[in-house]
Amino acid sequence: MQRIHKDNYVPKYKSGKWSWDSEKDCLNFQPHNDLENARERYITTNGVKFLRTIDQEEELIYRQEFMRPPSSFAADVVSISDIRDLVLYVMPDEFLSYKFIDFLHQPQVEELIHSLIIYFEYYLRMVEFVMIRRDEISGQMAQMQSEQTNDMKCTLSVYLSQYRMLVARNYCEILQDQDNMAKFYHLNMIVKLSDTTGDKHFHEKFLAVLVQIIWICMYRRAYFVIEMEMNRLFRSEHFLPAHDKYPVFSATERSFLYGRNNKNVNYRSQESPLVQELKLVPAEDLPILWIGKRKYRGNDIRIAEMELEYIVPGTQLCLIDIAHGILGHPKYLYNTLLQLDWPSVRYSNFSEEFDPYHIIRQPNLQIPKLDELKMRKMSEKYDQFYDLLHVFDPCSHFHICKWLRRKATIKLYRSGRLLTNVVSRCEKELASKSTGPRFDQIVSNYIADMSKKRKDDGKVDADTISYAGSAYSRKSGIYHR
Known part of the structure; x- marks a missing residue:
């Protein structure tokens, strides 16, 4: 059974406190809109302050700009990259070099x-x-x-x-x-x-x-x-x-x-x-x-x-x-x-x-x-002549520069730039009149995505390419194999 992926732009972490509303006779959640003076806002590590908690606006910025994209390998499970990206987001500004x-x-x-x-x-x-x-x-x-x-x-x-x-x-x-x-x-x-x-x-x-x-x-x-x-x-x-x-x-x-x-x-x-x-x-x-x-x-x-x-x-x-x-x-x-x-x-x-x-x-x-x-x-050991290859995705110059612009990006979004959610993204796609990418670009992007997930150095068989081509033809209204 495949789990349906939720919207990546919906806040999942809510920072605030619960209180009882006597008028409505129910619990009321009061979010922390300003966490600068909130208790346990920071945690000190070796004399350096890291963010312990974030508000919903900071969370939306992180999920939209800095979180590991869904197209990456094993994006549905927690990896070292996810923890490292979170620490990069909560670390002090003087650490960003x-x-x-x-x-x-x-x-x-x-x-x-x-x-x-x-x-x-x-x-x-x-x-x-x-x-x-x-x-x-x-x-x-x-x-x-x-x-x-x-x-x-x-x-x-x-x-x-x-x-x-x-x-x-x-x-x-x-x-x-x-x-x-x-x-x-x-x-x-x-x-x-x-x-x-x-x-x-x-x-x-x-x-x-x-x-x-x-x-x-x-x-x-x-x-x-x-x-x-x-x-x-x-x-x-x-x-x-x-x-x-x-x-x-x-x-x-x-x-x-x-x-x-x-x-x-x-x-x-x-x-x-x-x-x-x-x-x-x-x-x-x-x-x-x-x-x-x-x-x-x-x-x-x-x-x-x-x-x-x-x-x-x-x-x-x-x-x-x-x-x-x-x-x-x-x-x-x-x-x-x-x-x-x-x-x-x-x-x-x-x-x-x-x-x-x-x-x-x-x-x-x-x-x-x-x-x-x-x-x-008393155990026996033999000569080791099989080398193990570690597959590693290098970090690009653009990705490093994105982290260097972290403070400016957060300031830009807080100054009034729109934080897109699932509704605004759908409205924008419906209003767009673009015809989309070409067929060869769709196939090349698909092959690159599959090779990255399968870790097979970009080797995709002919059946996969033909299947992608037939799917594109059916979408275009041309039914042939």
Whole structure:
């Protein structure tokens, strides 16, 4: 059953408050027309204010000008591009520079965001496990930990370190100053001068955007846990900003969450946790560094599972029954700000037996088998000679310039430019006397659209072209095949 697409220009997110109207004896919704002084208008990330909520006019502008078009690949499900576009719309004006927007649309940055989403999906589960375990082993009804419990916690900690390796590998690809990353390097290769101040501000902006992307992808929960861990990964613990809402972990909990390679030394010689993960990689974990680059050939089930989880696109995670936040969820379950719409969830009739998007089922940790780490050391691996090709749609110069004109576009619409809806668009099309595009242009646009959705490099068979031609002939009044 195909779902009917709703109008893309109708507001879905309503910002306001409900009150009781005693005269009409009913509830009355009062929208926030001016949110400048509204409570919780902004959210502060690393000292920078991002918009937390928007009014209906800002929503219409975003949906009409900046949202991912319906003709793009997998437009009906949530992807990394949707979350990135939303963060670009709510970020401060001083963040909008050509270099920074171009950097966020690079394939290496998208792979880093993908690995961070996978890491934080399991990191938040581990933090929840630590909090529950903390309550179980304390108080009057404290439970005793067995040797099997310690082995399980050790295995889970190693698993979390493996996801941290993927993040470290993708981050080092950005730092290596190779391929298309060379133009973003802060060292001028001609005069050999380093732009330390500019690189520091660039790094601060990038971390703030990463926190926002991960927070939105994780259902907007555990914000301070995400912010603290993101700063720890890229800065080290010496440079964590002080905040009273950051969680405090004991030494045992820190060793469980931060892994076996975490070491704190003097801040002058301190390395970030991402670099520490790559300096001491066990022999059985070396194939992890090739995940997404070459096809794994071996009998280690753990690495095969990580490879499947990494190479499957976020829009198709329901096919392997894995949840990475809101990636791959249908858009009709969310509003414009990618917040879950619970009435739509109830109408979808999800249950524990039918829950392809892990919305009803709570996040869970699969208990590892006993002695699984010892069994992994005995696994066999073979030469990897199958390269994996990552399909990536580059960002055009026009798209970057559109984001640079964000402030001017919003000001233009607020000054009186018409925000078109479905009625005004239909009236405009009916009043138009244009004959439309030519037949060859219709066929070429159709082939380009189908090749983009099927990812087949523009190869469309002759039957598709003949079918498109016959459909155009029937529309023109000429019935032939």
